[in-house]
Amino acid sequence: MKTLVTGMLILFSLISNAQMEPIKEGLYAWDEFPVKKSDLKEGRAILEGTSPHLEYIEMHATTQKPGATPGPAHANEDIEECIIVREGTMKITIEGESKILGPEGVILLMPQQMHQMENVGDTDLTYYVIRYRSKKPMNIERGTKAGGSLMINADSLTYKPSSRGGGVPYFDRETAMCERYEMHVTQLDKLGPSHEPHTHNETEIILMMAGNTEMTIAGKTYQAGPGDFYLAKSGSLHGIKNLGEGSCRYFAFKWN
Template sequence: MMKYASSFLLLYISCASFAQTDTIPSGVYYVNELPVLHDSSRYRIQIMDGCTAYLSNLEVHITMLEPGKSAHPPHKHANTEELIIVKEGKLKVTIAGKTKILGPGAVAMAMPGDMHEAVNDSKGRVSYYLLKYTKKGTDSIVPNTKAVPSILVDWDEVAVQKNDRGFRRQHFNQPTVLFEKFDMHATTLKQNEISHPPHAHRQEEIIMVRKGNIEMQIGNTFQKAQPGDLIFLNSNIPHALKNVSKGECEYFAFQWQ
């Protein structure tokens, strides 16, 4: 089993130095093995930061905020999309003038050019995943010519679709400013079920485990993951996911086209 927590603590690699080489390898990223960093406003766990076949930069980290704290003042990005997934607690998120209190499993996505801020407005600690990504070949400023709105979606607002293996919540499957389509859903799998047979696709994919234990086939390897862990899948790598819990497992999956 690959332990990216120990092998890739220093994943701050310049994509320019490696031309077309991907600096983020496929595999399981074990969050509990990564160090917790601290600055004046937050605690942070850096999970990955590099480039992929389609992204000039992909950064993923967990932010932990004490009551009343925010990681940054209100800000915006010129050519980068930002995705927040609440892990624990209640987070007040404001994007383009719209504010919402989001609980565990909630999702917020800020499009380029939209001012946004996340504040812990509760009495306990809040933690959330933050993903920032920039598409290769984009200009320094990317206007929102598609008029794509930013997104604030709480977990209970997403429709539940039942199937033979469990449940699916489709958070969104639509164009963004940078991509033709961004697909994000949450899957609940029954005990011993697999998500689908081993397969590969051109789109890169991230899996985020919320509940239960899973076994991930990545190429010819089989790696375990537990709640909080992330899996990154490079383009065209064969993969499959199996629930190895006693009971249901639950995970987010998202990919961009």
């Protein structure tokens, strides 16, 4: 009976994935994400579907109020995660190792590792979770050799000035699911573009942390502020610019 049930669950998963639609590119606005509230917690569903290099990708945002009970520790069998702290103070524990992360802290979580996230501050903790499975076979050994899971605090990284502002590199590496996963923060201190419009093989997300921007993707123009993000699919011509006289700041991360 156990074998039959397991087989049915696998079949259901395959059917569900086969019915998934490709994620749309363009603007995803924070104020438009549906909110589900429970005791001292809020969840926001953002997207779910497929992408050119991923057979499954899902993104959501979670808010834990002060004193919220964290979810139980768990592991993902065949899902990798990237987690970004928007606000608050998080205690993240992976395989028994814990670290405190503040705003713009990032976690790269390999599959099959026990983990738990907890609000240990006196303000709301809000973070984005991107969960994904590659179309190519999962490669745990590759991810381990590249550095395994990461817990990165923003203040542990070096800001590199540029002519238009500066940036903070987080990582550029292989993972268990991706042949390349690259993430950095860009800050633009001047009105105008970050760089000329361009294309690349990777799908890319631009997640706004501060300021206001405008981005053109495949001939369409969008505007975003803090909490919003843009998504440009593999091969789409895209370019971003700062709309204000003050600074803007955003995460850029891409994968294939």
